Amino acid sequence: MHGLAQREGAIISHTRYQKKIFKDGRENLQSPLICYGDADLYICLEPVEALRRGIFASHKTSFVLNSWTIPSIMITADLEQYPSVEKIEEILRGYSNEIYLMNSTELALKHFNSNQQVNIIMLGFAIPTGKLPFIEIEHYEEVIKEWLRDPDINIKALHLGLEEGEKIIKN
Amino acid sequence: MNFKESDIINIVIAGTAGQGVITLKRLIEFAAQKAGVERVFGSESYNLFQV
Numbered sequence: 001m002h003g004l005a006q007r008e009g010a011i012i013s014h015t016r017y018q019k020k021i022f023k024d025g026r027e028n029l030q031s032p033l034i035c036y037g038d039a040d041l042y043i044c045l046e047p048v049e050a051l052r053r054g055i056f057a058s059h060k061t062s063f064v065l066n067s068w069t070i071p072s073i074m075i076t077a078d079l080e081q082y083p084s085v086e087k088i089e090e091i092l093r094g095y096s097n098e099i100y101l102m103n104s105t106e107l108a109l110k111h112f113n114s115n116q117q118v119n120i121i122m123l124g125f126a127i128p129t130g131k132l133p134f135i136e137i138e139h140y141e142e143v144i145k146e147w148l149r150d151p152d153i154n155i156k157a158l159h160l161g162l163e164e165g166e167k168i169i170k171n
Numbered sequence: 172m173n174f175k176e177s178d179i180i181n182i183v184i185a186g187t188a189g190q191g192v193i194t195l196k197r198l199i200e201f202a203a204q205k206a207g208v209e210r211v212f213g214s215e216s217y218n219l220f221q222v
Binding site: 119 | 174184188193195197205
């Protein structure tokens, strides 16, 4: 896939896991797609993207949002208006009370002088919600070391997100 | 919230192209495998532009 970033294409992914599987296959995870209203955790790297696939959210969903906005082409062309982050938060409160916002892009720019670490900061931010069970921080660190460039910077970003997330989520 | 080992955990990651959505998704999946999770599934959808 090429050229998506120039047009701010919307990307969505579903991740599903089950720690232990049953002998009876009917009890097990079988599909890669989440049912409507069944998301436990919603990590949004851009606020309006949270609304785009809100159908997967429900009262049990925890939202972690990066509050840094990226206006789409219709907004930069002045054909539509970008909703305020407060309005987005208000709409999401219709689903769940667990909505946590942090400006991860600003944090990344401040600490790393780059916005490439935003996704890893958001991962750290999501961990204190408790909606990523059975995975320890060491497991993320191992994967970062094996798979990502600049692992030291990315591990720092993970811990930065975790620290900031704990402050926001536990208050 | 306490999850049981038999529970299915559902995570949605959303963003715009270039923000690292797919990298983040794969990172979580690989970390889950390292944590001994027995079944991990994922899916991705791409849109060329947005309105």
